[in-house]
Amino acid sequence: MLSAQQNNSFYKIGFLVIAVFLIIYAPACTAEEEPTKAHTVTPLSSPADTKSVPAKPLVPTKIPPAVPTKTVADSWQKYENTTWGVTLRFPSNWISIDPQSFDSPLINLSSPNGFPQVQLYKEIPPTLTTATQLAQRDLITIQDESSTTIISQNQIQVDGASTAYQIQLQATDNNQQIINFCLIYATRGTHAFTLWIKSLADEDIVNNDVIDNIIANFVINHPRPFDDPTANTITLWATSPLTLDPALSGDAGSHRYIQQIFSGLVRLNHNLEVVPDIATWNISNDKTTYTFHLTKEATFHNGRKVTADDFIYSLNRAANPRTGSTTALDFLGDIAGVQQVFNGESEQISGLTKIDAHTLQIRLVAPTPYFLQKMTYPAAFVVDKKTVESSKSPWWLKPMGTGPFQLQKWTANEILVLAKYNDYYGYKANLDKVVFRMYGENPIDMYKQDEIDVVNVGFDMLSIFDSHPNFRQELVQFTKPSTWYIGFDTTKPPFNDPLIRNAFLMAIDRERIIESVFDDRVPLANGLIPPQFLSNDESLLPKIDFNPEKARRIITEKYASPEEFPAIIYTERGYLEPSKLALIVAEEIKRNLNIEIEIKLIPSSQLYWNELKTVKGNLFSYGWLADYPDPQNFLDLLFYTGRENNGGEYSNPFFDSLIDQAATTENRNARNNLYRQAEALLIKDAAFIPIRFDNAYHLVKHHIDCYNPDGLGYIHFNYVRLKESVLNLQKATSCFK
Numbered sequence: 001m002l003s004a005q006q007n008n009s010f011y012k013i014g015f016l017v018i019a020v021f022l023i024i025y026a027p028a029c030t031a032e033e034e035p036t037k038a039h040t041v042t043p044l045s046s047p048a049d050t051k052s053v054p055a056k057p058l059v060p061t062k063i064p065p066a067v068p069t070k071t072v073a074d075s076w077q078k079y080e081n082t083t084w085g086v087t088l089r090f091p092s093n094w095i096s097i098d099p100q101s102f103d104s105p106l107i108n109l110s111s112p113n114g115f116p117q118v119q120l121y122k123e124i125p126p127t128l129t130t131a132t133q134l135a136q137r138d139l140i141t142i143q144d145e146s147s148t149t150i151i152s153q154n155q156i157q158v159d160g161a162s163t164a165y166q167i168q169l170q171a172t173d174n175n176q177q178i179i180n181f182c183l184i185y186a187t188r189g190t191h192a193f194t195l196w197i198k199s200l201a202d203e204d205i206v207n208n209d210v211i212d213n214i215i216a217n218f219v220i221n222h223p224r225p226f227d228d229p230t231a232n233t234i235t236l237w238a239t240s241p242l243t244l245d246p247a248l249s250g251d252a253g254s255h256r257y258i259q260q261i262f263s264g265l266v267r268l269n270h271n272l273e274v275v276p277d278i279a280t281w282n283i284s285n286d287k288t289t290y291t292f293h294l295t296k297e298a299t300f301h302n303g304r305k306v307t308a309d310d311f312i313y314s315l316n317r318a319a320n321p322r323t324g325s326t327t328a329l330d331f332l333g334d335i336a337g338v339q340q341v342f343n344g345e346s347e348q349i350s351g352l353t354k355i356d357a358h359t360l361q362i363r364l365v366a367p368t369p370y371f372l373q374k375m376t377y378p379a380a381f382v383v384d385k386k387t388v389e390s391s392k393s394p395w396w397l398k399p400m401g402t403g404p405f406q407l408q409k410w411t412a413n414e415i416l417v418l419a420k421y422n423d424y425y426g427y428k429a430n431l432d433k434v435v436f437r438m439y440g441e442n443p444i445d446m447y448k449q450d451e452i453d454v455v456n457v458g459f460d461m462l463s464i465f466d467s468h469p470n471f472r473q474e475l476v477q478f479t480k481p482s483t484w485y486i487g488f489d490t491t492k493p494p495f496n497d498p499l500i501r502n503a504f505l506m507a508i509d510r511e512r513i514i515e516s517v518f519d520d521r522v523p524l525a526n527g528l529i530p531p532q533f534l535s536n537d538e539s540l541l542p543k544i545d546f547n548p549e550k551a552r553r554i555i556t557e558k559y560a561s562p563e564e565f566p567a568i569i570y571t572e573r574g575y576l577e578p579s580k581l582a583l584i585v586a587e588e589i590k591r592n593l594n595i596e597i598e599i600k601l602i603p604s605s606q607l608y609w610n611e612l613k614t615v616k617g618n619l620f621s622y623g624w625l626a627d628y629p630d631p632q633n634f635l636d637l638l639f640y641t642g643r644e645n646n647g648g649e650y651s652n653p654f655f656d657s658l659i660d661q662a663a664t665t666e667n668r669n670a671r672n673n674l675y676r677q678a679e680a681l682l683i684k685d686a687a688f689i690p691i692r693f694d695n696a697y698h699l700v701k702h703h704i705d706c707y708n709p710d711g712l713g714y715i716h717f718n719y720v721r722l723k724e725s726v727l728n729l730q731k732a733t734s735c736f737k
Helices: 131-143 209-216 252-261 308-319 328-332 338-342 385-390 443-448 469-474 498-507 510-516 548-558 580-593 608-615 632-639 653-663 668-684
Strands: 077-081 086-090 095-097 107-110 117-123 148-155 163-172 178-188 191-200 233-237 266-268 274-276 279-283 289-294 352-356 359-363 405-411 415-420 433-437 454-456 475-488 568-573 597-602 619-625 688-700
Touching: 086 107, 086 117, 086 191, 086 209, 131 148, 131 163, 131 178, 131 191, 178 209, 191 209, 233 443, 233 454, 252 405, 252 415, 274 279, 289 308, 308 328, 308 338, 308 352, 308 359, 308 385, 328 338, 443 454, 469 475, 469 688, 498 548, 498 580, 510 580, 510 688, 548 580, 568 580, 580 597, 580 619, 597 608, 619 632, 632 653, 632 668, 653 668
Parallel strands: 233 433, 568 597, 568 619
Antiparallel strands: 077 086, 095 107, 107 117, 117 191, 148 163, 163 178, 178 191, 266 274, 279 289, 289 359, 352 359, 405 415, 415 433, 454 688, 475 619, 475 688
């Protein structure tokens, strides 16, 4: 499947910098303009980027004692956002307006007369910062406005905040009316808040008891997502799933959640062996019929028993073209009748037979040695028909699964909470909750501040082990069965010519890439298939030489001058700047072949593969994480003629015949020999430029136990537990297996 790193939306929490010269011209809120609304925690929308600008150091006029806490009437309303960890109180007759977008304030408040007005903003700065530093940033804008006068600036105390700073100023609006402003900045860990107060000049903002009370009751708390208790819970940073529909999921980022909520007939254990999940099985002598015996203990999260009918419905739904699955044919296509349903020629898969309520028979088109491995993929998971067909909105926003966890709550791009399903048929979860925070500029900083318990450490962050050597004791390192490579568009010049592809392959110093980009922390890939999936000797593959002289000769024989060479566009995922990998590739090609490369970025907020189909350049970066432990998952799905994920549209009849022959070969060694031949042919054809295989690095707090990735790199959270509080003692000494 598409690697999670290809889908990572490194979500940048933007912040609306307080530019007073813009704000003062906005009309004031009045009771007639907006109805009173209950204060709520707001779903996030689209991100915005904010760049910090250095300013002159602030010199506080004085450091006063903490703002005295005034007696707040019982009738005052309380705004509490437990996701962000902030509390504010305000008079009961004030108007509370819900924000309309991500970069809006958390809450807008105004008195019935229109003034004073209060807004509360949140942000997560790119790096750990103080309230004083945030104030410095905004003062640059404020000081540039001739109509603005800074009255005072000083450090203050805000309950729960690690640092706080206050700026008081006056400004003149278009009507020459003088407006008072008070800006209060507060930070806690990676979170930063600005309380913005606006009043008319004839109202003393400092001495106004109402304003004093609002400031005094501005409190920064430890985040408690959805107001849930944090005991027996772990918190992680992760990207938001693109979908929670097993039939539609095709990326590792979505699988992360789907595998906790749903389940199927079989699963992979820690050693990547197929073991029973909901069912055990028997195989016919001719290897074409599988009979699955469903456990009677399996239930959906509403308590209904799982039956053979549920699996027949789920598999038919996945194959139905109306569902729009891009994975069903690849993973279910060995079942008799799936192709016909996928083509719209039939409504029912002919190879599915219900023997009784808890017995399902599946007939294949031909013997397929890796069929059971394919059935561990989400496209084969069971879903609840009533939930799917009765929902007016996408049903997977409130899914009904059968896994060890159920979706408790989810605010898109902000936070997702999984809760233990007590009646799970398998190994019941030790944890009560798993919380995924989907916002944050720097997850490493969140980990340092104990805001999350686990963090993935990217290659660009591995230097953290030099500055924080104690983190090495919290490191969980494992090999992921994934391959990263550069693909060619083989359908048009220049890369429809295998000689030109070979020239580019020889012109790139791949060892330099491993050293410069990945600090020698990942193995150089000399083929397509990760080493843990193919035990045969890799020396059987053609050797890939770095030979720029030979590469230049090939190019000059085909093209008289660089100007005649077609324009080359290299496509990769990214926001603002090309990756170091892309820059080095462009540099190598320019130096060794005198050919310019244009780099085009596909924003990380979009599904890379879907976009790549329409904006693909001559060259494109790609990563593939194994869906199941068989070389077929790489060779067939990525390079067989006409496959959905064959991005370069490579086609070679001899290659296809080798894959077809391997598909029906039972003997594992014989199959591996065929796969090696096919892989060698790809390298000889220069169908791609192999870059690296993968290692993964996670930091895990000491109080977490059994955080063990499986052979595909996924965590089975039902086995994870807290060391000091193992509430579920069943098999307490065993981790995932």
